Amino acid sequence: MAFQFFLSGEILYKRTHDATLLRCVDAEEANRLIQEMHAGLMGAHANGPFLARKIMRAGYYWLTMERDCIRHVQTCHKCQMYQNSKNAPPQYLHTMASPWPFSAWGMDVIGAITPKASNGHEFILVAIDYFTKWVEACSFKNVTQVAVTRFVKNNIICRYGMPEMLITDNASNLNNRMMDQLCQQFKIQHHNSAPYRPKMNGAVEAANKNVKKILSKMTETYKDWHEHLPYALCAYRTSVRTSVGATPYSLLEEAEWAQARYEQLNFIDEKRLAALCHGQLYQRRIERAYNKKARPRTFQPGDLVLKKRNMALSDSRGKFAPSYEGPYVVKKAFSGGAIILADMDGEEFRSPINSDSVIKRPGKRRKSVRTLPSDEIYHGYGENLGRGAIGKSNVESWTWRKLRYGSFDMKENVWGSRGGAQVYPSKHPVSK
Incomplete structure (x- = not known):
């Protein structure tokens, strides 16, 4: 390997296979080259291997350049914020089975539907x-x-009697004081799915899709869909559902629709047990197929993460808005994939979110969220933060600004580790 290098004066060069000469640089210059090529004026925020080849084409070389470029890209804040969403599920599939008929119900709202029905209705519960x-x-x-x-x-x-469980999303019309009083009166457990994650209430979402599909094929004037809704429900109830291997009508009434009503009370339990076994086998088959694509990602309290931005919310940046926002701190992590986040000031989110909506942000785990009081200003010297302190009489010569996260820095030089404030010098800085 040594024959590939030679000295020309005080400069070390590397001879490539195509006889091109690359100037070898030290660690400080290598870091400057990486930053300039990656995020400079002509930087395209390319990935690590492409960035290393770009630096090499510019005529520079050092032994660990590809590894250093990959590590720099992994810690680049803009690359993290604008990266593509991860399609691989972060958790294995968690199936939910109801132990007996009408013990667990899912509820959701379809709409607003356009055009409105002739009677003015535009929602379906x-x-x-x-x-x-x-x-x-x-x-x-x-x-x-x-x-x-x-x-x-x-x-x-x-x-159908009092259910044991009712699952809804987080809409205000499904979560209010009247609903809480109703659930308390009839001893019903009311559960909410994670915000902006309809998969957690997948049964009712699948029903919504099928009802809308049946209605769209039945309507003629597109304003008479409310008149066809009972027929669409009848068609749905008398169709075999793949997940149970039978029609909902047969499991409820113990006989197929339009057939003679015979006394079959001795067989209804057998049919329901067969439907339960079929449903469990179906869930296992779906679970195996789902888990093949899963790439488990574990989160622990204190981890720094970026949260996927809700595309339904408007953003002034339009097409140039980042895919993620943050960073945030994991406050609590649950075994089912749900996590509770807090911002960098320590304020917790009201509702938990699913782990497939977040990605880990490279960096050290945050032990605690800390901010400085506004009447205390510090400056650093070299790498030792707080070697000198600026007195309160000199505060007017400095500007203090509280950040969601950041470092103690002056101009471009980082002076300390992660903290809760940032100090900027004014036109007349205080002497050390």
Whole structure:
């Protein structure tokens, strides 16, 4: 390997296979080259191997250049914020099975539907039983909290008994004081799915898709969909559901639709048990297929992460908005993949989010979130933070600004480790 290098005066060169000469640089110059080529005026924030080849084409070389370039790209904040979303699931599939009919219901709202129905309705409130896949639905002009509680009483409790569990999303019309009082009155456990993650209530989302598909093929004037809703529900209930291997009608009424009503009470339990076994086998098959694509990512309290930006929210940057926002600190991590985040000031998020909405941010784990009081200003000297302190009488000569995260730095030189404040010199800095 030594024959590839030679000295020309005081400069070391490397001779490549195509007889090109590359000037060897030290660690300080290598770091400057990486920063300039990656994020400089003509930098394209390329990946690590491409960045190393770009530096080599410019005529520079050092032994660990590709490894250093990859490490620099992994810690680049802009590259982290604008990277593509990870499609591989971060957790294995967690299936949920209902132990008996009508013990667990999922509920969601379809709409607003355009065009409106001829009677002014533009919403459909849908509920599905997790065991039999039986669907109840009604159309509304506005899905108010009164309409939701009346729907639960009339279409679920009074028809099929009191459920053990009710799963909804985080919409305000499904989560309010009237709903809490109803669940408390009938001893119903009300659970919420993670925000912006409809997969957690997948049964009702699948029912919504199928109901909309059936309605779209039944409508003629596109404003008569409310008249076809009962027929769409009948078609859904009398169709074989793949997840249970039977029709919801047969599991509920113990006989197929339009058949003679015979006394088959001795066989209904057998059919329901067969449906339960079929559903468990179906879930295992789906779980195996799902877990093949999963790339488990574990999170621990104190980890720094970036959260996927909600594309439904408007952003003034438009197409140039980053894919992620942050960083945030993992406050709590649960075994099912849910995590609770906090911002860099320590304020926790109200609702947990799923781990597939976040990615780890390279960096040391944050033990605690700390900020400095506004009446205390510090400056560093070299790498030793706080060797000297600026008195309060000199505060007017400096500017203090609180950041969500950052370092103690002056101009471009980082003087300390991660903290909660940043000090900038004014036109008349204080002498040391």
